[in-house]
Amino acid sequence: MRFDIITLFPEIFSGYLTQSLLNKAIEASLVEIFVHDLRKWSTDLKHHKIDDRPFGGGPGMLICVEPVVRCVEDVQKMSPLEGIVVLLTPQGQRLDQPLVEQLSSHSRYLVLCGRYEGFDQRVLDILNPMELSIGDYVLNGGEVAAMVLVDATIRMIPGVLGDEQSSVDDSFSRGNRILEFPQYTRPREFRGLAVPEVLLNGNHEAIAAWRATESLRRTAERRSDLLPPAQSQ
Numbered sequence: 001m002r003f004d005i006i007t008l009f010p011e012i013f014s015g016y017l018t019q020s021l022l023n024k025a026i027e028a029s030l031v032e033i034f035v036h037d038l039r040k041w042s043t044d045l046k047h048h049k050i051d052d053r054p055f056g057g058g059p060g061m062l063i064c065v066e067p068v069v070r071c072v073e074d075v076q077k078m079s080p081l082e083g084i085v086v087l088l089t090p091q092g093q094r095l096d097q098p099l100v101e102q103l104s105s106h107s108r109y110l111v112l113c114g115r116y117e118g119f120d121q122r123v124l125d126i127l128n129p130m131e132l133s134i135g136d137y138v139l140n141g142g143e144v145a146a147m148v149l150v151d152a153t154i155r156m157i158p159g160v161l162g163d164e165q166s167s168v169d170d171s172f173s174r175g176n177r178i179l180e181f182p183q184y185t186r187p188r189e190f191r192g193l194a195v196p197e198v199l200l201n202g203n204h205e206a207i208a209a210w211r212a213t214e215s216l217r218r219t220a221e222r223r224s225d226l227l228p229p230a231q232s233q
Contacts, residue, residue, distance in 0.1 A: 001104070001157055002032040004075050004083060005146050006068075007113040008050065010035040012143045022150070025160045033150065034078070038063075041071040051116055060117035068112065068123045075110055083108040085129040086149070088142035089118065092131030095149065099132075103149075104156030111149065113142030177226045178219040181211040 005013065013035045017023065025031040039048040043066060050068075051061040076083055086109050093099070103109075112119070112129060124131075134145045154160050184195040198210045219226055 001030070001106075001154065002079060002081060002083070002108040003034070003150055004078070004108070004110045005033065005035045005113065005150075006038050006071055006075065006110065007035065007141075007143055007146070008038050008063075008115050009113075009141065009143060010037045013147075016147055021160060022154060025154055025157070028159065030157055030159050031154050034075075036071065036075055038067060038071055041067040041074070043067065054117065058117070062117050063115065063119045063123070065120040065122040065126070068119060069126050072110055072112070072127055079108060081108040083110040085110045085112065085127050087112045087114070087119070087124065087127075087129035087131050088133070088145040088149070089114060089131050090133050090136065090138055092133040095132050095134050095152070097152075100152045101156055103153050109149075111142075111146045113146050115141045178215045179223060179226075181214040181218065 007013070013033075017026065017033055017035075022031065022033075026033065038050055042048040042050045044050075051063050054060075054062050072085060084106055088111065112123075123129075132145075132149065134148045139145060184199060188195050188200070196210065198206050216227075
């Protein structure tokens, strides 16, 4: 899977790309990530400016249409794979686990990270991007949201996780509408809190039943909206 991330602040990604599972996935050639500085497509050769005041007045600045469209068109040509253009915006479709699983079936994404007051509307009219939101709040820019998109999606790629069952057991995964059960490791007891005995006896049927019960209990307590009415009581 390939991600082409288009941003005004490419340096934000330098540490992120070298850490943890993502770095291992890149080294294993399971994931490719390229970060592109939008300012390189500015028509302002002196200051590399890419924003301007909105027509009609209003606060802040807007990212201009021309550098964005030129950038996306050029970046598309950098690979024979046709990339789906994604624009990260609070106005977009909510990114949830079922959508992440759908996105994992495609091989390439061009991810537009907004800044300031957003993009000139003609960016959307011309590029017709998939608009995605990671929540009902506003960030200073789309870079953090882009990391969320990458992190969630690459978990679905075979070989990225050490144990493929991990993504299956995750909350919300594979159509799962309940939260994940509590988990424990050594030591068996710490400050008076002991690991549940059922997890220590090696009875896999009993362990599976306990985990299913705990998942339902936790979901009812924390996210009852995920359960049918009869189970949320």
